[in-house]
Amino acid sequence: MRFKDLSRLKRPEPLTIKLGSLPQHILMAAYAREKAFKINELVGVIFEESFEWYGFTLANNDHPELIVDIGLPKNDLNLPDYTTLGSERIDEFQESLPENLIINGWIHSHGALNYKHFSHTDEENQHTVLDFVATRTRKPLAKKEIRIQDLVLLEKGRFVEKDLSKGSVSLITNGPITEAKIMETVYGSFCYSIVIGDEGWHEQEIHYKERGILSGHTTVRSKAADIKFVDTGRHLTELDISILSDEVKEKIKPHTDPPPELIERM
Numbered sequence: 535m536r537f538k539d540l541s542r543l544k545r546p547e548p549l550t551i552k553l554g555s556l557p558q559h560i561l562m563a564a565y566a567r568e569k570a571f572k573i574n575e576l577v578g579v580i581f582e583e584s585f586e587w588y589g590f591t592l593a594n595n596d597h598p599e600l601i602v603d604i605g606l607p608k609n610d611l612n613l614p615d616y617t618t619l620g621s622e623r624i625d626e627f628q629e630s631l632p633e634n635l636i637i638n639g640w641i642h643s644h645g646a647l648n649y650k651h652f653s654h655t656d657e658e659n660q661h662t663v664l665d666f667v668a669t670r671t672r673k674p675l676a677k678k679e680i681r682i683q684d685l686v687l688l689e690k691g692r693f694v695e696k697d698l699s700k701g702s703v704s705l706i707t708n709g710p711i712t713e714a715k716i717m718e719t720v721y722g723s724f725c726y727s728i729v730i731g732d733e734g735w736h737e738q739e740i741h742y743k744e745r746g747i748l749s750g751h752t753t754v755r756s757k758a759a760d761i762k763f764v765d766t767g768r769h770l771t772e773l774d775i776s777i778l779s780d781e782v783k784e785k786i787k788p789h790t791d792p793p794p795e796l797i798e799r800m
């Protein structure tokens with residue numbers, strides 16, 4: 535006998551029940567946008583030169599999708615074309631935040647550079663941020679069936695050790711059963727990534743991580759995303775700008791004589 539159509543031999547898709555979803559575009563308060571570009575402006579005024587810098591996008595615990603503020607951590611090293619970011623710095627910064635705020639991504643500036651995209655170094659920094667942010671933006675996305683080949687069903691108190699050597703997974707129940715479906719929760723997390731420039735341009739991505747709690751099956755992906763600006767009623771005041779100006783002086787460390795290996799890494 536010949537099979538006319540091999541696709542008919544495909545196994546049916548595993549049962550999946552949707553529980554939630556991850557953001558498809560970035561939501562950002564107008565205040566956060568004003569603040570980000572104000573930092574660019576202040577860097578230029580204070581240091582009389584443009585530097586790359588990075589900060590974190592912040593959200594309220596109860597609405598992780600909306601960027602309500604920009605947090606400026608102590609930058610380790612700011613060059614005209616390079617900025618470093620380490621996981622200790624992220625941790626340190628999260629610890630300094632009020633309890634209701636979480637980091638939901640990062641933002642950095644390419645200053646006056648005409649490079650309006652994410653660089654290779656940015657991609658590396660991105661992994662560091664996603665790993666950190668993922669635990670905080672995590673939510674259940676689906677219950678998904680795990681297909682187990684050679685599942686062995688055993689009854690509590692009614693099997694011997696040798697029965698455990700059979701099959702790939704043993705399910706021990708307190709009553710006789712003949713069939714079982716195993717469903718795992720697939721958790722998903724996201725992390726925003728925004729790059730801006732002195733001229734007012736911005737480009738952004740959303741990074742996603744999904745993981746099956748039992749299978750450990752993990753996928754990481756990213757996509758270019760739009761930003762939808764939201765007016766939360768808060769705007770940058772003169773007082774905010776004065777405080778921000780002090781922060782920029784304190785936290786951004788221009789390095790005018792960088793080691794050459796750092797320059798090459800850009």
Ligand SMILES: [Zn+2]
Nearest residue numbers: 652653656729
């Ligand atoms: Zn960059």
